[in-house]
Amino acid sequence: MSQTPADYSGPQRVLSGMQPTGQLHLGNYLGALKNWVSLQDDGAWDCFYCVVDMHAITMPHDPALLPDSVRSAAAAYIASGVDPSKSAIFAQSAVRAHAELAWIFNCVARLGWLERMTQFKDKAGKDKERASVGLFTYPVLQAADILVYKATHVPVGEDQKQHLELCRDIAARFNRDYGKGEAIFPTTEPVIQGPGARIMSLRDGSAKMSKSDVSDNSRINLDDDADKIAKKIKKAKTDPEPLPATVEELDKRPEASNLVGIYAALTGTSKADVLGEFGGEGFGKFKPALADVAVQYLAPISDEYRRLIGDKAEIDRVLAAGAEQASEVAEPVVAEARKLVGFWG
Numbered sequence: 580m581s582q583t584p585a586d587y588s589g590p591q592r593v594l595s596g597m598q599p600t601g602q603l604h605l606g607n608y609l610g611a612l613k614n615w616v617s618l619q620d621d622g623a624w625d626c627f628y629c630v631v632d633m634h635a636i637t638m639p640h641d642p643a644l645l646p647d648s649v650r651s652a653a654a655a656y657i658a659s660g661v662d663p664s665k666s667a668i669f670a671q672s673a674v675r676a677h678a679e680l681a682w683i684f685n686c687v688a689r690l691g692w693l694e695r696m697t698q699f700k701d702k703a704g705k706d707k708e709r710a711s712v713g714l715f716t717y718p719v720l721q722a723a724d725i726l727v728y729k730a731t732h733v734p735v736g737e738d739q740k741q742h743l744e745l746c747r748d749i750a751a752r753f754n755r756d757y758g759k760g761e762a763i764f765p766t767t768e769p770v771i772q773g774p775g776a777r778i779m780s781l782r783d784g785s786a787k788m789s790k791s792d793v794s795d796n797s798r799i800n801l802d803d804d805a806d807k808i809a810k811k812i813k814k815a816k817t818d819p820e821p822l823p824a825t826v827e828e829l830d831k832r833p834e835a836s837n838l839v840g841i842y843a844a845l846t847g848t849s850k851a852d853v854l855g856e857f858g859g860e861g862f863g864k865f866k867p868a869l870a871d872v873a874v875q876y877l878a879p880i881s882d883e884y885r886r887l888i889g890d891k892a893e894i895d896r897v898l899a900a901g902a903e904q905a906s907e908v909a910e911p912v913v914a915e916a917r918k919l920v921g922f923w924g
C-alpha cells in the first residue's frame with residue numbers, strides 16, 4: 580500500500596465510516612468493511628471506525644429511529660470482524676470535534692470544488708434547489724471526519740474516490756494558508772482495492788448496490804439469512820448467454836460481470852480465476868455455486884449480528900468507549916486548527 584508523503588511524520592492512522600441509513604449490505608462489506616478488518620488486523624495502524632449519523636441527517640430521516648440505526652451499524656461492524664479491543668467504534672455525533680473542524684474546512688473549500696461532486700448531483704436529483712445545504716457540503720464534513728484524526732489511510736469503495744480527492748485538496752489548501760506550507764494535515768491515501776470495490780445492484784448492473792434502493796431484492800443485507808441470500812441470488816438479473824471465457828467478454832455484460840465479481844471477492848480470487856472455473860457454464864450452474872459461497876461466508880456475520888443487536892447495553896458500552904478514545908485524539912487536532920485560524924481562546 581502507498582505511504583503518505585515523506586514530509587508528513589505523524590502516526591499512521593485509518594479512518595472510515597458508514598451512514599446509518601438502512602441495513603448494511605454486501606457492497607458495504609466487500610467495498611469497505613472487509614478492508615477495515617484487514618487494516619485493523621495488520622496492526623500497523625490506529626483504526627477509527629465511526630457511524631456517520633451527522634451525514635445521515637443530510638437527507639430526510641426519522642429522528643426517533645436514528646439511535647437504533649447507529650446501534651445496528653455498529654453491530655454490523657463488530658459482526659463483520661471490527662474488534663472494539665483493537666479499533667475505536669463510535670458515533671460521529673458523539674465527537675463534537677468533527678463539526679467544529681467541518682466549519683473551518685467550509686471556509687477553506689471553494690464552491691467550485693463542491694459543485695463538481697457527482698454524488699451530490701445523484702442524491703439531490705432533479706430538484707437540487709430543495710436539497711439541504713448539508714447534502715451539498717457533505718464532502719467537507721467527510722474531510723473533517725478524516726483529518727480530525729490526521730488519518731493517513733481511508734478504506735472505502737470506489738464511489739468515494741472523488742470525495743477523497745477533495746479531502747486532499749482541503750488538506751493542501753489548509754497547510755498552505757494556515758500552516759505556512761508545513762504538513763499540518765496529511766495527504767490521505769484512499770484504500771480502494773479488490774473486485775469488491777464496486778458491487779452493483781442485483782436488479783440492475785448499471786446501478787450500485789445501495790441501502791436506499793427501494794427494492795430489497797437489489798441487495799444482500801448483512802442480516803439476511805441463508806434462505807433469503809439464496810433466493811435473492813436466484814432472482815438476480817442475468818442474460819441468457821453462458822459465462823464467457825475471458826474478462827474482456829465479461830466486461831460487456833454488466834449483470835454477469837457483477838455476479839462473477841461478487842464470487843471473486845468472496846473467495847479471494849479474481850474474475851479471471853472464476854471464469855477459469857465457470858467459463859462456458861450457464862447461470863443454472865453458476866448461481867447455486869455463488870449462493871453456496873455467499874451463504875457460507877455471510878451466515879456467521881448475520882448470526883453474530885442478530886446476537887449482538889439483542890444486547891443494546893453491550894453496543895452502547897462499545898460506542899461510549901470508542902467515542903472517548905476518538906475524542907482524545909480529535910480534541911488536540913481541532914485545538915491546533917483553531918489556533919492556526921486565529922480563533923478566540
Ligand code: AQP
Nearest residue numbers: 597598600606610611735736776777778788789790791
Ligand atoms: N455498492 C457498493 N460497492 C462497494 N462499496 C460500496 N460502498 C457503498 N456501496 C458500495 C462503500 O460503503 C461505505 C459506506 O457507504 P455509506 O454508508 O457512507 O454510503 P453510500 O456510499 O451512499 O452507501 P449506500 O449503501 O449507497 O447508502 P445510501 O443508499 O444511504 O446512499 C463507503 O466506503 C462506500 O464506498
